[in-house]
Amino acid sequence: MKIDEIRRVDREVKSWLSESRKRVLTEMKSRLVVNTKTGRRDLVTNVDKANEHFLVDKIRSYDPGSKILGEEGLGDQVTSSKGQVWIVDPIDGTMNFVKQRNHFAIMIALYENGQGILGYIFDVMGNKLYSGGPDLGVFENDQKISMEKNYSLADGLIGLSGPMVLSNEYNVDEVSRKSLGMRIYGSAGIDIISVLKGELVGYISHLKPWDFGAGKILLETNGFKISSIDGQPLDMLSSTTVLLGTPNAHRDVLTIVSQ
Numbered sequence: 616m617k618i619d620e621i622r623r624v625d626r627e628v629k630s631w632l633s634e635s636r637k638r639v640l641t642e643m644k645s646r647l648v649v650n651t652k653t654g655r656r657d658l659v660t661n662v663d664k665a666n667e668h669f670l671v672d673k674i675r676s677y678d679p680g681s682k683i684l685g686e687e688g689l690g691d692q693v694t695s696s697k698g699q700v701w702i703v704d705p706i707d708g709t710m711n712f713v714k715q716r717n718h719f720a721i722m723i724a725l726y727e728n729g730q731g732i733l734g735y736i737f738d739v740m741g742n743k744l745y746s747g748g749p750d751l752g753v754f755e756n757d758q759k760i761s762m763e764k765n766y767s768l769a770d771g772l773i774g775l776s777g778p779m780v781l782s783n784e785y786n787v788d789e790v791s792r793k794s795l796g797m798r799i800y801g802s803a804g805i806d807i808i809s810v811l812k813g814e815l816v817g818y819i820s821h822l823k824p825w826d827f828g829a830g831k832i833l834l835e836t837n838g839f840k841i842s843s844i845d846g847q848p849l850d851m852l853s854s855t856t857v858l859l860g861t862p863n864a865h866r867d868v869l870t871i872v873s874q
């Protein structure tokens with residue numbers, strides 16, 4: 616995609632996200648309709664569905680030839696990464712959204728033939744939009760951001776998923792011990808923002824394409840590493856255990872989990 620087109624798409628997506636945030640803030644004031652999906656900790660609300668509906672409609676009218684992978688199923692059945700593929704997580708951190716009314720994000724990614732073009736993670740309550748891609752750089756609202764330092768695991772905090780900690784999957788106990796401490800935020804988007812800003816040196820969680828699609832683009836643009844927990848490249852259409860962080864922290868975690 617040419618740079619002029621990327622800038623045009625960027626302006627367009629930002630206008631959708633600004634409207635989307637306002638709608639979510641308004642809808643949050645009314646009683647939420649909450650349903651479970653795979654279990655009592657896996658929730659979906661009327662706001663998740665309405666927001667996916669809103670974003671999918673915007674994408675379809677702006678880019679009718681593309682495919683859309685949406686968490687709540689309002690997009691397409693996407694089986695190949697050919698062409699333009701949009702990935703939408705209408706509310707990331709739905710449990711936080713329901714129980715805290717805070718610490719959740721709206722996420723959109725655009726890939727072309729498997730290559731990341733643009734990624735967006737909107738911290739709704741913080742009113743901070745993290746956006747960009749390889750041709751634009753990474754921004755926090757209008758401010759360009761870069762990697763603070765290539766921290767090692769021992770130099771910082773590591774973001775982990777609660778279920779992985781409880782079962783000590785992939786020896787995450789040891790990963791946590793080697794770090795300065797672990798944090799469990801409950802939203803992949805908020806964890807990824809924290810890595811981008813240098814507040815965490817890394818993050819490990821079981822993730823689906825809509826959980827890491829936008830983050831992968833922003834992280835790689837700023838020199839961070841993201842892979843499966845065994846160091847393999849991510850398949851944009853599959854769910855896996857994801858490891859991301861500064862190059863040094865990523866290497867340190869790989870060493871521990873492969874022992």
Ligand code: IPD
Pocket residue numbers: 704706707708709710776800801802803804820821822823826
């Ligand atoms: C979830 C959150 C959570 C992560 C889960 C995701 P959702 O997204 O990002 O932090 O651990 O794997 O599914 O379902 O709230 O959009």
Ligand code: CA
Pocket residue numbers: 663686704705706707708709
């Ligand atoms: Ca979601």
Ligand code: CA
Pocket residue numbers: 704706707708803825826
């Ligand atoms: Ca999610």
